[in-house]
Amino acid sequence: MSAAQQERRAATYAGAGRSGSADPPLPADLFGDGRPDRALRVVHALASARLRWSALTHRRAPVTAVYADRLPLIVARREQVADDVVALTLRAPDGGALPRWHPGAHLDLELPSGRLRQYSLCGDPDDRHAYRIAVRRIDTGGGGSREIHESLTAGSALIARGPRNAFPFAVPGFGSPAHRLCFVAGGIGITPILPMLRRADRLGADWSLVYTGRAPESLPFRTELARFGDRVRIRTDDRDGRPDATELLPGLGSGTAVYCCGPTGLTDTVLAATRPLPGVEVHVERFGPAPVENGVPFELELARTGEILAVPADRSALDVLLEARPDRLYSCRQGFCRTCVTRVLAGEPDHRDGALTPAERAAGEILPCVSRADGGRLVLDV
Known part of the structure; x- marks a missing residue:
């Protein structure tokens, strides 16, 4: 650095100190001088041109973005494939490529009502621009299949999570x-x-x-x-x-x-x-909950109302809870989708799921579709 450059830098820092600023401003550039020599300017121009050329030549076709694992989709086609079964072909709104999947995978679909349901992918994994699901109408239960049959048509919008695979194929x-x-x-x-x-x-x-x-x-x-x-x-x-x-x-x-x-x-x-x-x-x-094995009766206490619910040895806590609170969210009933997660305020859960982490269990979370208590009572934040 030349003597003149050193003098200019000292004057800049001294001025900053007199103005009362806590931190002096950065110099005009990393060289301490706004006018690097001609050779450096040439190198800089060449490097910038190289970076622009590399960015242009390495571009790829965009893949539909998944923000926080939520993927917007539209119904591109609806087809009746059996007496009470409709197949839906789903695409990205912009027609772009969709995340890859492998046989056995499913989508978690957020229906327009807010219901969350799982549906297996039954199309071609090599088709990157379409998913296909098939849904049988079931008039009992939570109403997800009825909503699809009665409300979804070509052009309907959905939100998906996944694809996920709980049934992998080798x-x-x-x-x-x-x-x-x-x-x-x-x-x-x-x-x-x-x-x-x-x-x-x-x-x-x-x-x-x-x-x-x-x-x-x-x-x-x-x-x-x-x-x-x-x-x-x-x-x-x-x-x-x-x-x-x-x-x-x-x-x-x-x-x-x-x-x-x-x-x-x-x-x-x-x-x-x-x-x-x-x-x-x-x-x-x-397609349905497994039977309860080695169950013993226990009780659920709903902390916000004080209600006490008896859970028999052969029924799940979710079944009993839904009788009292039919608006509770649930989906798979098999302990893997996490939709019915509930907080336990007191009592000792018998965790039987494969989805919650040790930290989540320690924090008091439980999946009542499969997990239970070894007798006694669980106090739920419900």
């Missing part, structure tokens, strides 16, 4: 030691299974599907399944009677991976048949 030779795949689907349980079939077929895996339901007209996507020929067996209760494990799991043996999705009765039958067998992988997703 192809033999690509993450699974099995050499054969056995798929079992009950009714609307075909939705997470359908992308698995496509993936297995593209990779040349040995697989078969047993697809069961009340009647042919109640089974969605039968036309899509027809292209797989005799790999798929469709059986219905009105024609074939209720299936047993032998019909659902033909040729089951060591080295088989079973993927089953459907109502609790179906999944329980598959689990009972496969658990004793060595060398058999079993992957299950239920």
Whole structure:
């Protein structure tokens, strides 16, 4: 630094001190002089040009942004795929690319009413510009399926969270030691299974599907399944009677991976048949809560009103809570979506979920859809 530059810097700092400023202003640039020499100006210009060129040549097509895990979507198409089942094709409002997903994944959908519901993705994971879900109308319960059937049309707006995957698929030779795949689907349980079939077929895996339901007209996507020929067996209760494990799991043996999705009765039958067998992988997703195991009666106290609710040994705390407070939020009823999370103010919970962290449990949170108390009473912030 030259003597003249040093004098200018000293004068600047001295002036700042006389003005009473707590911190002196920064010099005009990092060199202490607003006029760097000509060589530095040339280097700076070349570097700036290089950065602009690199930014232009490395641009990528934009992916729809997910802010705080909330993804805006619109209904691009609505299609009736069975007597009481509609399929919705969902796209980004700007038509942009959507987050990737893998077979078995689902979306958490925020419906216009504020309800939060989970729906399996049943489209093509390689299609980055569309999601597809299918929803069976159920007139009992929380009303989510009724809202979709009665209110959502092409152009309707939704908010999604995810995709998430609680039912991941591993192809033999690509993450699974099995050499054969056995798929079992009950009714609307075909939705997470359908992308698995496509993936297995593209990779040349040995697989078969047993697809069961009340009647042919109640089974969605039968036309899509027809292209797989005799790999798929469709059986219905009105024609074939209720299936047993032998019909659902033909040729089951060591080295088989079973993927089953459907109502609790179906999944329980598959689990009972496969658990004793060595060398058999079993992957299950239920459409409905699992039965309570090793339950004991306990009580819920609603702290804001003082009400006392009795929870029997064979019912969940959420079931009992909904009778008293039908407006409580819930969705999966299986302990993974976290929608029904509730704070415990007193009592010792018996945590049976797989979603809450140790810190959340220590803070008093509980999922009443599956968790309980070992007798006694839980005081809830309700």
